[in-house]
Amino acid sequence: MKLYGYWRSTTSYRVRIALNLKQVDHTHVSVNLVAGEQGSAAYRSINPGRGVPTLVLDDGRILTQSMAILDWLEETHPTPALLPSDPYERAQVRAAALTIATDIHPVNNLRVIGRLKAMGHSQDEAVVWMNDWMTQGLAAFAALIRPDTPFCFGDAPCLADICLVPQLYNAHRWGADLSALARLTEIEARCLELPAFAAARPEAQVDAT
């Protein structure tokens, strides 16, 4: 399968981690968001929302939206499991993951920041905007995970860790104040020691500049 993504895209990063954890063979196709490649007619034909990532299966079938791709991966490649088997525990993991996927990432997306700038805001104002949503959202995330496990919810990384590590990449990038969130940066360090996470890092991608 082919993963269309961008090195710095945190949603692409999520799917890269999951593909690596589940040892699913795939090739990367770079979509340069800064150059606007997501708006090309060719890309829009596979992803009408002009977002990354897009996963194209060997038979040509197309999957979009990172959280839907992650669910599909979990259902079709169940080992190692990214979600617990108990419905209530699954919902706890999903709620934490969605705190990042719905409350943090979308408001800091490249297109939203571009829109703020088109409305007259400076880069400095955009960075304050991003960091405020990140510190607020990550504090909520920290309150939703377990307090004392090696990873967010247990002894192995799950969907919440897969969403956390890319979001923290972005938090570091923009200098968000994570001093009150040591539990999260400790989990991040533990994740990045794993080859599946390390190989998925933005800096490790072929389109990194």
Added chain:
Amino acid sequence: MKLYGYWRSTTSYRVRIALNLKQVDHTHVSVNLVAGEQGSAAYRSINPGRGVPTLVLDDGRILTQSMAILDWLEETHPTPALLPSDPYERAQVRAAALTIATDIHPVNNLRVIGRLKAMGHSQDEAVVWMNDWMTQGLAAFAALIRPDTPFCFGDAPCLADICLVPQLYNAHRWGADLSALARLTEIEARCLELPAFAAARPEAQVDAT
């Protein structure tokens, strides 16, 4: 179980529809977002993200994040099904639903609009902001659903319809131009003929003003 929500909250509206479709007994507890009740210490103790909805089960267990609640409902109350059984088809439905849940709703959330106003923008500018994200995101949604079924993906409403109808409520509220999206408003009309959707409408809630 108790559903903490707000009549105009589109995420609360999603869960109300699903509870009604699955005929799950529940009581509503109003959290007045405009009055800031989501920031109270009592509410933050059950929902650290200060969002609605929150579903509190009879044994006191707590579920947050509407999309996680909907997955939990689907897993614990499978009839009628809100997702197809085939993993690829499930991913298609999820991708459409997430286009609303991640690309549209979060950027138009009350707290984001409040932030824009705190940054000096007028109500008129906020409305343009909301409507632009809605028309752009709903066009992507329309490209992801089936072209010729009574509901988004078949003969019965699914997770995509459950996300669509509340988002269209918001689109109508702010006067978004839906003239190019007749397929969506036709599906909306079909949904609202069903008692489960009609009873979940914001106007039908006890806290509606």
